[in-house]
Structures are given as C-alpha cells and as structure tokens.
Amino acid sequence: MTRTPASALYWRILGINGLIFALGTAVLAVAPVTISSFVLLRELPVLAVGLAVMMAANALLLRASLAPLEGLTTLMARLDSLRSGDRLATSRNGDLFHLVDQFNAMLDRLEADRSTSTAIVLDAQEAERRRIAQELHDEIGQSLTVVLLELKSVVNRAPADVAEELRGVQETVRSSLDEVRHVARRLRPGVLDDLGLTSALTALATDFSATSGPRIARHIQPLEGLSPNAELVIYRIAQEGLTNVWRHAAAQNAELSLTQAPDGRITLRIVDDGSGPPAKPGSGIHGMQERAMLIGAHLTITPAPTGGTGGTGGTGGTEVKLTVPPASRRTDV
Known part of the structure; x- marks a missing residue:
C-alpha cells in the first residue's frame, strides 16, 4: 500500500499511543507496586499518578506532531488575497511537513494564477484606454476643432449682436475641447x-x-x-x-x-x-x-x-x- 502523509500521521499517532501504554505496562510490571482485586484507597494515588504521567506524555508527543496544524490555521485566518509571499515555515523533521509544503505550493499556484489573470485584465484595460484616448483625440478633438474654425468664420461675417452670442458658443466649444484633451491625457498620458x-x-x-x-x-x-x-x-x-x-x-x-x-x-x-x-x-x-x-x-x-x-x-x-x-x-x- 502506498504510504501517504495521512497514513504516515495515522501510524505515527498509533505508535505514540502504543509506546506510551507499553511503557506504562512495563513500569507496572517491574515496579514494586501491587494492585488488589478490589482497589484499596491507598492504591488510588499510584493509579492516578500513572494515568497522569501517560496522559501528559501522550499530550506532549501529540502536540509536537500536530503543531503545524495550528500554524496552518493561523495562516489561513490572516491570509489576504492581495498580499503575496505569506507562507508557513517548514521543517523536514515534522510529521506534517508534507501538508505544509503542499499548502505553500497551493498558495504559490493561486498567486501565480491571480497575477496572470490580473495582468491580462489590466493589459486589456490599458489597451482600451489607449484606444478611447486615441479616438477622443483624433475624432472628437478634430471635430471640435473644425467647429471652432467654422464658428470663427461665421463670427467674422455675423452682425454685432449675433457675433457676441456666437463668441459665447465659441468659448463653450473651446472649453469642451480642452476637457476632451484632458480626459484623453488621463486615459493614456x-x-x-x-x-x-x-x-x-x-x-x-x-x-x-x-x-x-x-x-x-x-x-x-x-x-x-x-x-x-x-x-x-x-x-x-x-x-x-x-x-x-x-x-x-x-x-x-x-x-x-x-x-x-x-x-x-x-x-x-x-x-x-x-x-x-x-x-x-x-x-x-x-x-x-x-x-x-x-x-x-x-x-x-x-x-x-x-x-x-x-x-x-x-x-x-x-x-x-x-x-x-x-x-x-x-x-x-
């Protein structure tokens, strides 16, 4: 059967518990301590101490083996999709280093895919901005310029009262032309x-x-x-x-x-x-x-x-x- 990280952790935990119970059995076998068929009050402290020692040893060994899980939980809680480079340190001696390595590799792939997708979108956005800026400059800008020139010709031939109104229209068109050029510069400087x-x-x-x-x-x-x-x-x-x-x-x-x-x-x-x-x-x-x-x-x-x-x-x-x-x-x- 193929040995996977999950099966390795299973056998590790099973081995830890088996070792602790074997040591506890050996200590009870060689220690000058006897247990009556009906447990006496004076024997209860011995049993309690033995149980406490086995549970403490088991807890310490399991905590060391499962410590990377706490680090993974903390990393997932603080992970920000817009902040790259946040990774969990790995130790080749840990029982869960395969899991940590795969999680870090997954983050690498996700960030690479996100960067590629974002780059494609922003490149398309910049190309569209460039196209719109070019059209504003070449088409609308030139059209407004032609309108200004024609208005100037009309103003020169118009009566004084009409010419004054046309000059106001000229200023409005000139302001619009300046605004179009300003927008074009902001779209693509x-x-x-x-x-x-x-x-x-x-x-x-x-x-x-x-x-x-x-x-x-x-x-x-x-x-x-x-x-x-x-x-x-x-x-x-x-x-x-x-x-x-x-x-x-x-x-x-x-x-x-x-x-x-x-x-x-x-x-x-x-x-x-x-x-x-x-x-x-x-x-x-x-x-x-x-x-x-x-x-x-x-x-x-x-x-x-x-x-x-x-x-x-x-x-x-x-x-x-x-x-x-x-x-x-x-x-x-």
Whole structure:
C-alpha cells in the first residue's frame, strides 16, 4: 500500500499511543507496586499518578506532531488575497511537513494564477484606454476643432449682436475641447510614453494643482532601472491616489514624492492632511493593490504621520506608500 502523509500521521499517532501504554505496562510490571482485586484507597494515588504521567506524555508527543496544524490555521485566518509571499515555515523533521509544503505550493499556484489573470485584465484595460484616448483625440478633438474654425468664420461675417452670442458658443466649444484633451491625457498620458515617469508625474501633479482641489507639493527624483510596466504601475497608483485626495479627502495640502534608495528600492508616497484613510477600501484601492502585486511591490494605506504634510501641523490625513523592490527582485508582467 502506498504510504501517504495521512497514513504516515495515522501510524505515527498509533505508535505514540502504543509506546506510551507499553511503557506504562512495563513500569507496572517491574515496579514494586501491587494492585488488589478490589482497589484499596491507598492504591488510588499510584493509579492516578500513572494515568497522569501517560496522559501528559501522550499530550506532549501529540502536540509536537500536530503543531503545524495550528500554524496552518493561523495562516489561513490572516491570509489576504492581495498580499503575496505569506507562507508557513517548514521543517523536514515534522510529521506534517508534507501538508505544509503542499499548502505553500497551493498558495504559490493561486498567486501565480491571480497575477496572470490580473495582468491580462489590466493589459486589456490599458489597451482600451489607449484606444478611447486615441479616438477622443483624433475624432472628437478634430471635430471640435473644425467647429471652432467654422464658428470663427461665421463670427467674422455675423452682425454685432449675433457675433457676441456666437463668441459665447465659441468659448463653450473651446472649453469642451480642452476637457476632451484632458480626459484623453488621463486615459493614456502621452508624456509617460514620450518623456518617462518623472515628467509624467510632474505633469500629473501640475494638473491636479490647477484644479480647485488641494495644493500639491512634489518631490520627484529621476529613477534608473525601471521597466515600462513598472513605470505604468507607479503612474496609475499615483493617479488614483491623487484622485482620491481630490475627491474624498477634503484636504488642503498634499505631497507627492518619488525616491530611489542606494540599494535600488523605489518609494512612492502620497500624503495629505485630509480626513484620513477610508473605513472600507473601495474599488479604486483594490485596483491599486492589484497593480502593486504585478511588480512585486508592497502598498500600504495608513494614517499620515503626525504633523500632516510638509509640517503643516495637522493630525489627520492619509499616507499612501508604494515600495518597489530593487530591479533584481522585481517581476514584470
């Protein structure tokens, strides 16, 4: 019969119990202790001590054999599908090391499948964004531009009172054209493809500062060794983080920083002095966590350090921090 981990554990427990009872029988056989056919009161302590010793030995041996089950239960309770790398340490001397190895292997497969599926979905999303941005720029943008030119020609020939009204229409069309271009840039920032991540983040912070939202200070360091996928992930997380600050945080100030440590580790931080982290993460935060997983990065969303942003003295606020490991340990889609 094939020896499986389950059968091995069965025979191990059976052997432990058999050994304990055999030792107990041997001790009673050689010990100068007799038991009457009717147990006397003075013999009860001897029996109680013997039973206690056997049960204690049995409990200790079984606890050592089944200890990995407690670790597995704890791991399953704290396991987060959006946090990778959480595994249970194995010891080749344990009785359940096969179970632990298979559980860790299962987690590896699940995380690999999730990363692959997420990468496919996000790639399709980026392709769709690129297509929509291109259509907005090439079709709607050009159509609005033609409308502006025709309006200009009409204004030049129209009577003064009508021309004044047409100028108002011109401004509305021009505003719509600017909005279309802004949406197209947010869907697929051409500056990211043309000039790189540093320029794209600078332009992103400038765009948000130009709105009626919080004032955004930026500290962006030029980076080395980033792949296009990693750059896109960092940009999208920064974009979503600033969007959350603008829409939900009710902040007056925010700070966007991107730094690279001497060991190659890259840190993106978005700190605001607003109302603090959300009580329940929404779809935007889940999307940020999924993107971080794609490049093996670690994302945390916590209350901002005391002092607010830039030492403004606030006590609330949120800190979004993305830590990207060095290039030798980063995985790209």
